[in-house]
Amino acid sequence: MARLPGGLTAWRGRRLLGNLPEPRRSGLPLVGASRHAALHSLVLDAVKHADVAFPAAVRLGGAPTARLTAGELVIGLPLVAGLPADQLRAVLAHELALPPSRHPDLVRGLLNARLHEPEPGAPGASGAPATAANRHARLLAATGGLLGEAERVRDAAAVNAVGGGLGAVEDAALALLRAAAIEAVFTAFAAAEGTPEVDGLPRRVADLHAGWRLRLAEWGAPAHDLTAVLAALPDRHPGLAAELRSTAGADRPVALAADSVALDELSAEEEQALAADVLTGDLPWTRFADLPVAVYLAEVQRRAREYVEAVQAVLGRAPDGRDELAGTLLRRPVDVERARRGLPPATEDDDRSAPPWMGATLLAVVVEYTLLRRGWRRTHPLLPRRLTGPDDAALDLNELVRRPEELSRYLRD
Template sequence: MARLPGGLAVWRGRRLLGSPAEPSPPALPAVDAGNHAALHSLVLDALKFADVPAPQSIHLGGTATVRTTGGALVIGLPLAWGLSADQLRILLTHELALPASRHPELVRELLNERLRSPGSEKEADRRARLLAATETLLAEAERIRDAAAVTAAGGGLGAVEDAALALLKAAAIDGAFATFAAAPLASGTISAFATGSLPTAGPIRAEDLHAGWRLRLERWGAPAQDASALHGELAARHPGLAEELRAAAAGPLVALAPDAVALDELGPAAGRALAAEALSAAEGPWVRLADLPVEAYLPDVERRARQYVEAVHEVLGRAPDGRDELAGTLLRRPVDVERARRGLPPGGEDDATAPPWMGAALLAVVVEYALLRQGWRREHPLLPRRLVGPDDSGVLDLNELVRSDPARLRAHLG
């Protein structure tokens, strides 16, 4: 009886996988000798390290993942931007490598299936049975993939650390980009406004989603993540790299890599195709984030600012005596204010132990709302607290004032 790696019978693997419709190669930007040539060359290197045949086609993708579908290899653009060329080669080798088998495509489909989100209850049950039946296969596949990644990193102890860091950064980028793409301004419901051809209200899709992501990393940084949870999850999947994964958190995990692989310029059509994949669950008209007016993000800023003002009321037991007392309470008692905002009782951590910037960070939320109401706007809708005045005289970075000059930040509340 023919068996797959891990001892799974071929007939059972096919039965567990079912008969999914063969997906067509994605309508995404092509990667070949004439398009994104540096990335194409890097993929060829990874194929040699992984010791697998070349895919039918290679494409840039809109999510922060590497996957195969319908014979096509899809490389997420956020990964190409966030990993160095060497780290991306390691990651591609890891994702392409397979344990030895007479049925490699079936093994790959089983590996891919574990990543798909279950839909119906029936699908969830099928996926649970598949994961339980393929546990040994998956463990062997990860061991082979990890070894291939280490080889792609050059072999040796240092290569193990390099492979672990590449996998950790890729997972961090995936989580951060998913959080970014799910934010209201990218794929959710915006508040009512009317500007030109934009809708008055309802769901939207951002055609410049990836340009916004790049700008966000350049000017503001990535969404916050729970690094400890990420370490634990990856260590469980890669037991052979567990120690190196736990030690690989030096430096920011999500940023634009200065030594990333060079890509050709992406035009508007490519940007929309990439955004369509990243926002596959979203509906509504396409808009450009860069064109959204203040009214698109003002309600969310107002909601958060009011939460802090109401929390100050609760901490003081009364309304603050003017803006000076409001600002002073936010600066001096940030822990109490934050606990009140979250509906927690007084007590717990002392304000004296709070980070020195915490109170200023709370105040910056209120200051941003006050300035937006006075005719200011964000430099870009995705860059909170980087504001441009009514006279377009330059950028006021409230985030920088949080770190360097809380007194000046306080003055802007007036």
């Protein structure tokens, strides 16, 4: 009786896996020797470290993951942009590697079903809740040994892919940690920015990934709590648990990698295909450049109102005009921020020192709202306080933080 790695019989594995079709994503951009050649070369290296056959096809995907299904390796653009080449090679080798088996497709299918299937009751979980829960429980119970053996092989492939030297175990753990951080932050970014409402109708943003890269380049990653994501990593990769725990507290970068793998320029159609890989459904398409001011005005208004109300709380009355509003934000930013957060006024024992730019930063939020109401707009919806006037004049309020008097003038005039 043929047995799979971990002791699972092949016939039982096929029963557990069922006849679920593995999707092929023909609309995503192909990666080959003549298109995205640097990434294709990196996949060749990863295949060697994983000691597996080259995939039937390699595609660039929109989701922030790397996954091999139905013979196709789909590499998420957020990982390509956010990981240095050596770390991306480690992540790919980890995904590609399998323990030796006479039934590699079956082993791969079981691992994908176990590692990528939504938890019962989670968004995206398929089938009736009881059926999904039962199937998930059976899969977990039967494939524990398979997963353990596969993780050992995959960890070794990742370690070899980053050089196999003295510090390679820590380097492999860091690559997996950064990939998990990118996945969490990009997923939150897509949820927040990918389907804005325009004239009462949600739309999908076709250049989602271009916006993501711009946001990282100009502002860094959107704020996101990675505590739960990184805390779960040692359980997902038990062979690297110690290294992941020691690394998670010290290094959580999500940024454009300076030495990332170079890609050929993407067409508008390819950008939309990548966005469709993330933003499912049949909503109409738009682009960031076509979004009206109303899409981001409400959030700017909310923040500006918080600061104005905080100034009122600090003064115990409404400010006497815009000069006093600006002056209070500039001179008493700590008091204003405490009031905005609902904290009591600072006492003599509290630290009331503030960075020199803090007050001007608060004022810039109020100035941005004021100018947006006067017909200005953001140069790009994802770049706060970088504005274009009705006469196409450019204004970067972030630069004016260094010149608070000039910043105040825009509030008065």
